[in-house]
Each structure stands twice: as C-alpha cells, then as structure tokens.
Amino acid sequence: MPKNSHKSKFFASVFIVLVISIITAIITMVIFYQIQTSTMNPTPRPTFPPSTTVPPLATRLPRSIIPERYQVSLKTYFYNQIMEPENVTASNQTMFFTGNSTVYFECVQATSTVHLHIRELTVWGAVVKNINTKETIECSTSYDEELSEFLEIQLSEELKVGENYSLSLKFEGVMSPYLEGFYLSMYNHGGAAHHRDSNTERFIAATQMEPTFARHVFPCLDEPDLKAVFEVTIIHRKDTMALGNNRMKTDFIDEEWKYTIFETTPRMSTYLFAFVVSDFTATESSHDSVTIRTFARPEATAAGHTHYAANITGKILSFYEEYFEIGYSLPKLDQVALPDLDPAGMENWGLVTYQEGEVLYEEGVSSLLLKENIADIIAHELAHQWFGNLVTMKWWNELWLKEGFSTYISNLAVDHVEPSFRAIEMNLIHDFEAAFMADALASSRPLVPPQDQVQTADEIQQMFDVITYKKGALVLRMLSNIVGEIDFKKGVNMYLKDFKYKSADQNDLWRTIQQVLPKNTDIDVAMVMDSWTKQSGFPVITIDTTTGEFYQKRFLYNDSSQSNVWWSVPITSMSNSSVFRPFLLETSAKVREEEFISKNGEWILANINCTGFYRVNYNLENWDFLLTQLETEPQRIPLMNRWQLVDDAFNLARAKLVNVTLALNSTRFLRNETSLLPWKTAMSNLDYFVHMFDRSEVYGPMQAYLRQQVKGLYNFFRNYTDHSRVPEDHSLQHLQMLAVKVACSNGLPECVTMATKMFAEWMNNNTNNIHTNLRSEIYCHAVAAGGKAEWEFAWQRFESSEDTSEKEQLRQALSCTKKIWLLNRYLEYTLNPDKIRLMDVDTTIFLVSRNVVGQALAWNFIRANWEYVSMGNPALLVVGVASRFSTQFELEELQRFASDYELMSATRAAEQSIEQTQVNIQWVNDNKDIVHQWFDREIASRS
Incomplete structure (x- = not known):
C-alpha cells in the first residue's frame, strides 16, 4: 500500500438517512444463503509453537487457536443504479449486508474461551464443532463494543490441544460511509461527475481491509500472522459483477440475485x-x-x-518473477481503478485496487509524466504480491518489511520496463529528502519500534509513514551495497522461499542474507542492520581533511537534543584522483585515516553515490574545494553526490553545523545550470526558506535573487514553453516544469505573462491548447495572478470535466488564488461531498495551507471542522498547516491544539510539528538577519 494516500468516500450526510431506511429493511429481510464449498488446500499449513507469553487481551488475540480456513458467504443489497435519483437517500438504495462465516482452526493451547475480532457487526447463531468427533460444543457469546473489538465465545468444555474445530456465525452490518472495510462508492456513467441524473449515476461496492478493517466485514482473527485460506461466496444483484482474490469458480443466477463462488485463495492474512x-x-x-x-x-x-496500465503490468510482473525466481502465486491478477479509495493503492492478493487517478492515463489530457506515477504505483503494489502477501511481517511494528521492500524493489522494476524514466535516480532523491527530514527530529521513531508501542488501531495506522516507506527502502539499498547486490538478491530470494505463505520478522531476513555470504566474511548482518532499524535517527559523519580525523554523531535539527547512539556506517570515499577502500565505522569515537588527509589542495568526498543513509560534514577548506569543483567542473563529482552536496549544506545549516551562508553559496552556480538534480535539490531546500520568510521583509530580495537565477533556465526552455511544447527527454520535461514553477512563483514577468495569456485564450476560445505537461503549473499561476473570473472558470471546468487528470490539475490550481474570500469559499466546499469528494478533503485543505495566503485560513478551518476533515489523513493536515509556524504564539496554539483535540493517527505528526516549530523559532531568530543581508548583497552585486 503506497504511502501517498488521498481520502474519499461517499456522502456522510446521505448515510444518516440511509441508516434509518436500513433499520426498517432489516426487520423484513431474509437472511442468507449459506454455501459450503470444500476445495483442496493449495498451500502448506504452517505450524505454530505454543506461545510462551500471551499478549493482553485488551489489544491482541491470545494464541490458543490457529486458523486454517475460512468459509465466508456475504450478501450485499445495494443497487448499481438508482432510477429515481430524488429517492436516492430514501427507500431505493440499501447499504446493509448479511452473511455467515465458518472458521476452521486448530487448538494449540487448552482453552474454554475463543476470541474473534468484530467491529460494528451484529453476530448471532454461534455453533462450535469438534471436526474430529463431529460433536457440537455448547457455547455462549458476549461482546462489548465500548470496551474492545473482541467477540468472546464461552465454551461448555475445554478445547483440546491438537484437535481441530469449527466456529460458525451469522452476521449483518452496514456498508461504511468512509473508505474502510466494505464501502459504497459512486461514479457517473458518461456524464459530468457532479450532476446527478438517473441515466448516469452508478454505484459500486469495494473493500479496504488494511490494516484492521476486516473485522468490520466478518468475524475473524484479524492479525497479520494468523493466516488462513479463504473460500468465498458473494451474493449480489444480477446486473452486477463480483471480483475476488481468486478466479470465479462458478456462478448462478435466480430471478434477482447472482451467486459468485470463488476458488480457494492461498494462505493469506x-x-x-x-x-x-x-x-x-x-x-x-x-x-x-x-x-x-x-x-x-x-x-x-x-x-x-x-491501456498504459495494462501494457506495463505484465512486463512488471514478469520482471518480479525472474528477479525473485518465484512465480506469481495465483492464476489471475485483477486490477481495479476505483473512483474512491484510501490509500492510493492496495495490494490485495489477486485483486489490486487503485484510486482511478493513479492508473488512468488519458491521451491529450494527462501529463506525459503521469506515466511515471502509474508505473511507480503498479510496480509498488505488484511487489507486494511477494513482500507482504507471500511473506508477511509477524506484526505491524515490522511493517517496513513489506512497505520498505516494495518501495525499494519497485524502483528496479520501473527502471527495467521504462528506463527513460530514470526511476532509480529520481525516486532516490525524493526518498532521501523525505526520510532525512522526518528522521532528523528527536521525536522520530525506530523503523522497528517495540511491539508494545504498536497495539491500538491508531498506533498501527501511524506506522504507515515516511520512516516505514522511505527510510525502509534506503536502508535496504544500503545493505545491498554493503554485502553486494548479487548476495543481497540471493539472500532475499532465499528468504521468500523459506517463508512463503508464512510470517517472518527481520531476524529471519538477516539470517538468510548471512547464510549466502562467504564464510570468511567479517560482516555481521544482524549487528549492522539492527543499528539502523532498532533506534531512531541517522548519523552525520564529520571529516577534517587537515588531520584525517572523522567521527559520527546523530544528526538532529534541534541542537539542544543530545544523543549518544551510534550506527554501523558504511564509509565510501574518494578524492580528485582516487577512490578509497570502503569500510564500516562502528564507533562514535574519533578515528584517523591517512587517506582522509588532503594533499596538494585536493578535495575529499564521502558517501559515494549516496549508498549510505547519512549526511557528511567537512572542514571549511574542504567545503570550499568541493563547491568550487561544483561550479567549475561538476562532472568530476558523481551525479548523486552533486545533489548530496547541496542537500547536506542546507540541512547542516538548519542544524547549525555550518554557517547558513555556506548553504546559500551552494546555489550560486544555478544561474548557468541546466541539469535537473541540482535545481531540484536547491529548490526543495529553499522551500524551507520560503516557508520561514514569505511573511517577512526577507522574501522580497529572496524572490529577486531567484528571478535572477532562474531566468537563464526559463529562457533555455522558452521556445518550447511559449509554443506549448515539451522536449522528448523525461528529465528535461521535469526541468521545464520546474523552470516554469520557479519563474512564475517568484514573479518573473515573462513567465507570469505567458501563463495568464494561455489561460485567457482557453477562457475566451473554449479551446485548451496548453500542453498537458504544463497545465498544472500554468493553471496554478494564472489563477494566482487572476481574480474571481479565473477562479470561477477553473471551478466550472472542475465540476464539468469527465477527465480524472484534468480534474486533479484544476483541483490543485483552485488552491493557488491569492484572494482570501475565494480560498475561504474553497475550504467551505470541502464540507460538501457533492463538491469535493471526501477522498480529496485532506489534500485540498493541505494545498490551501501551502499557499501563504491560505495557511492561516486552513489552520482555523481544520480546528473548526476537525471531526469531519480528520476522517481523511489527519497527519497530512497537521503537517501542512504547521509548516510555516515559526513564532512563540504559533507554537502555543499548536500545543493547545495537540492537547485539546482527539488527534488519532495524527498524534506523532503533531509531536513532530511541535518540535519542528521549536527548531524553526530558534533558526529564524539566529539566521533572519544573515539571510536578509546575503540576498541583498547578491542582488546588489549583479545589478
């Protein structure tokens, strides 16, 4: 499941009325049709030794029983089409479902009580049988939803170790109004998305079970290591089609209903x-x-x-089968582009689901660069068919074993099937920037926190963060470079073979990789990697090239935070003339190496190609040598390190380890630069300066400096841009978009004129001749430079468009206006699901918060409407509104918010935002005058 999730779902206001009708309907309905099927179990059944410790029942299931097989029959009553739309909220649409389930299990610890997870379900009719003796065991059930999510079945006799049993239950529930469990979604067939018509409005039903929503749909043992096979029947109206994890085995139809029976799944969570x-x-x-x-x-x-998604899916699947040396486990793979889903994609075995905007490519409408996103997300979800589905983490605290792996491996897959995208290079930079920023705070967390810190649903949900996805991928890349790519691949494939259809932890991974290394190796994989997974943060390596001394310490933005931890750090390095031997630094004490002494004015560079997850600082003389090389003959420095030098300089300055002027000096060469990576990292880092100073007098000279720097780059592409064309090379397409963004956002007159002219031609002629690559930037800057007419034109186009890509570009552009009253109107629209789908509420507010004019508006808005807006991704909202906080008053407001509101899965985000605000306050106090003077001097020197 990819991290960059949006939020959606159906009309919450409609749901209240629907529930009233459901209560009436349930009284008269006839429940079920139980279909028992028995199919040969296709996968070996795992064995579980008895647990020596039993987790507290308040959060975890006891390990007294181990599931082997589920038989689930579920009937859904919703209508695919409502012929009388005025009655959609009354008697016609139905959101309840009914079903029955049987779980077959083995008793591994004697017990007279069985526990299953349920949530928001009504269950009855419990029957417990001994499979060996065919005897029925008397039982009673109890459930208190206010206290727990456990259904407790008390038995009249104790279950015997080694015996097999079954537990059958009947259940009923209501489809979720949000994007969790079993939910309803709506789309418009052949019509505009927001104009209801009986001939266009269609409903579909879908599921999202990760991480803890299966219990909302049927009674189950809802923990990742309790795997079983599933025999499933879905009963639905005959004018619809049902898809499941495996192929359809058979189906039959009566007067109103279709019964779709699926083949048995592999053993899965x-x-x-x-x-x-x-x-x-x-x-x-x-x-x-x-x-x-x-x-x-x-x-x-x-x-x-x-077509594009379908075209690359088979290629990506074949790449993984060859790479892992294990075939895909099912005879079919269905992918579904859903109007509503949270997250952006979900790796359900054999039935992968996506937000439709993530996988639909519309010729003439979608940006050419959207293909990169489509390839990325498909590669990520298909990687999960091995990492996560075939081999599953034992508990959610080791979520990185599937999400980190899929993030890492998907880059290799995309690079294989679409080499022109340069996926490894582009995604690595993004991953480094995101992971470094999150992990440079004292409030960060280890990749693998202790299990007792990840128990509740909110604690589990918080694991789906940058640390899990991005840092997880980067430490795997680092391990591959430490042990060698060939041995890493061998170890990973052995891990998949040894634990297929089972659950594993990171110690299992370390053991298998260790087994393939040469016997005389001095690398202890577990010792090296535990230092990266079991403690927070990452190191900065400080090198003094005058003495050859170097050491490591934890890198933190907050210099008042102390840390004595150390890591096993792979040191790779080079000078002007040679590459040095690699080694592991496994101490926090100072170390001296002769080769790190600069000779005859040569520079020394560490962390070659950024294979290690750490930053590097140098003595000032070596910094001067490196930045001079960057300006005069940059190709002598490896490409990834040219990015690294700029990124390290800025972030070391934020941590007060170098002077802020050193970081700003590293941007001087941009004036004549026409390569993507240096521009990308410089603008990414200067974004922090923008957020700290765009409400102060520093911002004027800063914009003037950036106009000077970007003018050459903008002119480099001007013949393309002014004629609404783009270069063929994907890297240059990215750079062209960056040039337009930097130039227009900093007021370069020729850029603003270009954007407003192209947008006005569209408004006046009703023909959109803007190239699809350029639309997102031109829309935004034209709306920003315009007023009511431009905003309302964009809104009307957003409402009427049938194109997913176009709607997304317009939704973002609407947040760019500088008119406060228009932004307030836009925020109010997010409370109306007929205007902004619930899936898009959090990202829409986030976009408004990124606008300097809208940040305070968004901050007030989320506090006034927290109960509704937090149904999406509340962490995203907190991070967005707090990104500019740099005063004591804003800090106190944020602290009050964190203490007064129910933050749920945004708790850690609030803690980190509070810490970051404290860092911002101190940094601005220390650097505001220095930064102001530097920009003034640069402008004066070139005027």
Missing part, C-alpha cells in the same frame, strides 16, 4: 481479503501464465484510459 461488486469492464494484459485484467468505469475502458 485477513487484511488482504478483498472483493469488488460493480459494472466495470476490463482491458487484458499479455503474460505467459497469468490472466491479467485492468478494470475501470466502462467509458474509461472504452476510451482507452486503461
């Missing part, structure tokens, strides 16, 4: 259980042995919007 009921159509992909289909709205499929 409950969070991977999935089904979709819709009228979608599919595009097939080519593959030697797997049937691959990509489903979407019928009109999107007919228009070819699924």
Whole structure:
C-alpha cells in the first residue's frame, strides 16, 4: 500500500438517512444463503509453537487457536443504479449486508474461551464443532463494543490441544460511509461527475481491509500472522459483477440475485481479503501464465484510459518473477481503478485496487509524466504480491518489511520496463529528502519500534509513514551495497522461499542474507542492520581533511537534543584522483585515516553515490574545494553526490553545523545550470526558506535573487514553453516544469505573462491548447495572478470535466488564488461531498495551507471542522498547516491544539510539528538577519 494516500468516500450526510431506511429493511429481510464449498488446500499449513507469553487481551488475540480456513458467504443489497435519483437517500438504495462465516482452526493451547475480532457487526447463531468427533460444543457469546473489538465465545468444555474445530456465525452490518472495510462508492456513467441524473449515476461496492478493517466485514482473527485460506461466496444483484482474490469458480443466477463462488485463495492474512461488486469492464494484459485484467468505469475502458496500465503490468510482473525466481502465486491478477479509495493503492492478493487517478492515463489530457506515477504505483503494489502477501511481517511494528521492500524493489522494476524514466535516480532523491527530514527530529521513531508501542488501531495506522516507506527502502539499498547486490538478491530470494505463505520478522531476513555470504566474511548482518532499524535517527559523519580525523554523531535539527547512539556506517570515499577502500565505522569515537588527509589542495568526498543513509560534514577548506569543483567542473563529482552536496549544506545549516551562508553559496552556480538534480535539490531546500520568510521583509530580495537565477533556465526552455511544447527527454520535461514553477512563483514577468495569456485564450476560445505537461503549473499561476473570473472558470471546468487528470490539475490550481474570500469559499466546499469528494478533503485543505495566503485560513478551518476533515489523513493536515509556524504564539496554539483535540493517527505528526516549530523559532531568530543581508548583497552585486 503506497504511502501517498488521498481520502474519499461517499456522502456522510446521505448515510444518516440511509441508516434509518436500513433499520426498517432489516426487520423484513431474509437472511442468507449459506454455501459450503470444500476445495483442496493449495498451500502448506504452517505450524505454530505454543506461545510462551500471551499478549493482553485488551489489544491482541491470545494464541490458543490457529486458523486454517475460512468459509465466508456475504450478501450485499445495494443497487448499481438508482432510477429515481430524488429517492436516492430514501427507500431505493440499501447499504446493509448479511452473511455467515465458518472458521476452521486448530487448538494449540487448552482453552474454554475463543476470541474473534468484530467491529460494528451484529453476530448471532454461534455453533462450535469438534471436526474430529463431529460433536457440537455448547457455547455462549458476549461482546462489548465500548470496551474492545473482541467477540468472546464461552465454551461448555475445554478445547483440546491438537484437535481441530469449527466456529460458525451469522452476521449483518452496514456498508461504511468512509473508505474502510466494505464501502459504497459512486461514479457517473458518461456524464459530468457532479450532476446527478438517473441515466448516469452508478454505484459500486469495494473493500479496504488494511490494516484492521476486516473485522468490520466478518468475524475473524484479524492479525497479520494468523493466516488462513479463504473460500468465498458473494451474493449480489444480477446486473452486477463480483471480483475476488481468486478466479470465479462458478456462478448462478435466480430471478434477482447472482451467486459468485470463488476458488480457494492461498494462505493469506485477513487484511488482504478483498472483493469488488460493480459494472466495470476490463482491458487484458499479455503474460505467459497469468490472466491479467485492468478494470475501470466502462467509458474509461472504452476510451482507452486503461491501456498504459495494462501494457506495463505484465512486463512488471514478469520482471518480479525472474528477479525473485518465484512465480506469481495465483492464476489471475485483477486490477481495479476505483473512483474512491484510501490509500492510493492496495495490494490485495489477486485483486489490486487503485484510486482511478493513479492508473488512468488519458491521451491529450494527462501529463506525459503521469506515466511515471502509474508505473511507480503498479510496480509498488505488484511487489507486494511477494513482500507482504507471500511473506508477511509477524506484526505491524515490522511493517517496513513489506512497505520498505516494495518501495525499494519497485524502483528496479520501473527502471527495467521504462528506463527513460530514470526511476532509480529520481525516486532516490525524493526518498532521501523525505526520510532525512522526518528522521532528523528527536521525536522520530525506530523503523522497528517495540511491539508494545504498536497495539491500538491508531498506533498501527501511524506506522504507515515516511520512516516505514522511505527510510525502509534506503536502508535496504544500503545493505545491498554493503554485502553486494548479487548476495543481497540471493539472500532475499532465499528468504521468500523459506517463508512463503508464512510470517517472518527481520531476524529471519538477516539470517538468510548471512547464510549466502562467504564464510570468511567479517560482516555481521544482524549487528549492522539492527543499528539502523532498532533506534531512531541517522548519523552525520564529520571529516577534517587537515588531520584525517572523522567521527559520527546523530544528526538532529534541534541542537539542544543530545544523543549518544551510534550506527554501523558504511564509509565510501574518494578524492580528485582516487577512490578509497570502503569500510564500516562502528564507533562514535574519533578515528584517523591517512587517506582522509588532503594533499596538494585536493578535495575529499564521502558517501559515494549516496549508498549510505547519512549526511557528511567537512572542514571549511574542504567545503570550499568541493563547491568550487561544483561550479567549475561538476562532472568530476558523481551525479548523486552533486545533489548530496547541496542537500547536506542546507540541512547542516538548519542544524547549525555550518554557517547558513555556506548553504546559500551552494546555489550560486544555478544561474548557468541546466541539469535537473541540482535545481531540484536547491529548490526543495529553499522551500524551507520560503516557508520561514514569505511573511517577512526577507522574501522580497529572496524572490529577486531567484528571478535572477532562474531566468537563464526559463529562457533555455522558452521556445518550447511559449509554443506549448515539451522536449522528448523525461528529465528535461521535469526541468521545464520546474523552470516554469520557479519563474512564475517568484514573479518573473515573462513567465507570469505567458501563463495568464494561455489561460485567457482557453477562457475566451473554449479551446485548451496548453500542453498537458504544463497545465498544472500554468493553471496554478494564472489563477494566482487572476481574480474571481479565473477562479470561477477553473471551478466550472472542475465540476464539468469527465477527465480524472484534468480534474486533479484544476483541483490543485483552485488552491493557488491569492484572494482570501475565494480560498475561504474553497475550504467551505470541502464540507460538501457533492463538491469535493471526501477522498480529496485532506489534500485540498493541505494545498490551501501551502499557499501563504491560505495557511492561516486552513489552520482555523481544520480546528473548526476537525471531526469531519480528520476522517481523511489527519497527519497530512497537521503537517501542512504547521509548516510555516515559526513564532512563540504559533507554537502555543499548536500545543493547545495537540492537547485539546482527539488527534488519532495524527498524534506523532503533531509531536513532530511541535518540535519542528521549536527548531524553526530558534533558526529564524539566529539566521533572519544573515539571510536578509546575503540576498541583498547578491542582488546588489549583479545589478
């Protein structure tokens, strides 16, 4: 499941009325049709030794029983189409579902009590049987939803160790109004998305079980290591189609209902259980042995919007099968582009789901660069078919074993199938920047926190963060470089083979990699890697090239925070003339190496190609040598290190380890630079300066400096941009967009004129001739420079557009206006799901908060409407509104917010924002005058 999730779902206001009708409907409904199927178990059954310790029942299931198989029959009553839209909230649409389930299990510890997870379900009719003796055991059930999410079944006799039993239950529930468990979604067939019409409005049902929502759908043992096979029947209205984890085994239809019976799944975790009921159509992909289909709205499929995703899916799947030397585990792979989903994608085994905007590519509308995002997310979710699905982490505290792996491996897959995207290079930079920033705070967390710190649903949800995804991927890349790519691949493949259809922890991974290394190796994989996974943070290596001395310490933005931890750090280095031998630094004490002494004015560079997860600082003389090299002959420095030098300089300045002028000096060469990476990292780091100073007198000279620096780059692309064309090279396309963004946002007159002219031509002629790559930037800057007319034109286009990509570009552009009253209107629209889907509420508010004019508005808005807006990604909202906080008053407001509001999964984000605000206050106090003077001097020297 990718981290960059949006939020959606159906109309919460509609839901209240629907529930009233449901209560009436349930009284008269006939419940179930139980279909028992028995299919040969396709995968070996794992063995579990009895637990020596039993987790507290308040959070974890006891390990007295181990599930082997589920039989689940579920009936959904919703209508795919409402013929009378005025009655959609009354008698026609139905959101309840009913079902029955049987879990077959083995007793591994004697017990007279069985516990299952349930949430927001009504259950009854419990029957417990001894499979060996065929006897029924008397039982009673109890459940207090206010106290726990456990259904307790008290038995009249004790279950015997080694005996097999079954527990059958009947249940009913209501489809979620949010994007969790089993939920309803709406789309418009052949019509505008926000104009209801009985001929266009369609409903579909989908599931999202990760991390703890399977218990909302059926009674189960809802923990990742309690794997079982699933035999599933979905009963649905006959004009719809059901998709499940495996192929359809058979189906039959009566007068009103269709009964779809699926083949038995492999042994898997409950969070991977999935089904979709819709009228979608599919595009097939080519593959030697797997049937691959990509489903979407019928009109999107007919228009070819699924073609690109379908085209690359088979190629990516084949790459993984060859790389892992293990075939994909199912005979089919379905992908579904859903109108509503949170997160952006979900790796359900055999039934991968995506937000439709993440996988639909619309020729003539979508940016050419959207193909990169589509390839990335498909590669990520397909990697999970091995990492997560085939081999699963034992508990959520080791989530990185699947998310970090999928982030790392997906870059290799995309680079293989689409080499022109330069996915490894581009994604590495993004991963480093995000992971370094999050992990440079004292309030960061280890990759693998203790289990007792990850127990509740909110604590589990907080694990889906930058540390898990980005740092997890980067430490795996580091390990691959330490042990060698060939041995790393061998060890990973052995890990997958040894633990397929089972659960594992990181110690299992370390052991398998250690086994493939040469016997005489001095690398202790577990010792090296535990230092990176079991403690927070990362080191900065400080090198003095006049003495050859160097040492490590934890890198922290807050210089008042003390830390004595150390890591096993892989040191790679070079000078002007040679590459030095690599070694591991495994102490926090100072070390001296002769080769680190600069000779004859040569520079020394550490962390070659950024293979290690650490920053590097040098004595001032070596910094001067390196920055001079960067300006005069940059190609002598490896590409990734040219990015690293600028990024390290800025962040070392934020941590007060170098003077801020050193960081600013590293941007001087940009005036004549036409390569992507230096510009990308410089602008990413200067974004912090913008947030700290765009409400102060520093911002004027800063904008003037950036106009000077970017003018050459903007002119480099001007012949393309002014004629709404783009270069063929993907890297240059990214750079062209960056040039427009920097130039227009800093008021370069020719850029603003270009954007407003192109947008005005669209408004006046009703023909959009703006190149699809350039639309997001031109829309934004034209709306920013304009007023009511431009904003309302963009809003009307947003409402009427049928194109997913176009709607997303316009939704972002609407947040760019500088008119406070328009931003307030836009924020109010987020409370109306007919205007802004619930899936998009959090990102829309986040976008407004990134606007200097909208930040205070968004801050007030989320506090006034927290209960509603936090149904999305509350952590994103907190991070967004707090990004500019740099005063004592703002700090106190943020602290009050953290103490007074129910923050749920945003708790850690609030803690980190408080710490970052404290750092910002001190940094601004220390550097404001220095930064102001530096920009003034630079402007004066070039005037």
